[in-house]
Amino acid sequence: MMQRTSLDVYFRIVLPSLSRRQQQVMDVFFEYPDRSFTNAELARALKLPINCVTPRTLELRKHGLLRICGRRECSVTRNNANALEVAE
Numbered sequence: 793m794m795q796r797t798s799l800d801v802y803f804r805i806v807l808p809s810l811s812r813r814q815q816q817v818m819d820v821f822f823e824y825p826d827r828s829f830t831n832a833e834l835a836r837a838l839k840l841p842i843n844c845v846t847p848r849t850l851e852l853r854k855h856g857l858l859r860i861c862g863r864r865e866c867s868v869t870r871n872n873a874n875a876l877e878v879a880e
Contacts, residue, residue, distance in 0.1 A: 817848045821878045828875035832868035
């Protein structure tokens with residue numbers, strides 16, 4: 793579960809420095825804090841093509857905001873895929 797301090801830091805410091813698309817991706821995670829997402833699941837949630845989401849999740853991983861939490865079956869593609877969650 794995401795800590796209140798993590799949310800405070802995100803909204804005060806991190807959010808203003810992100811691009812609009814990066815913010816949209818992070819918003820999905822904050823809307824569902826106890827859930828992981830694959831890139832395809834994020835794309836479906838945002839109603840965007842996956843090629844608009846995958847580069848943003850990679851950027852957010854490089855910034856240390858998201859991390860891979862394992863592999864599981866994607867609810868969209870039914871293939872095994874990396875699942876992402878907010879890095880604490």
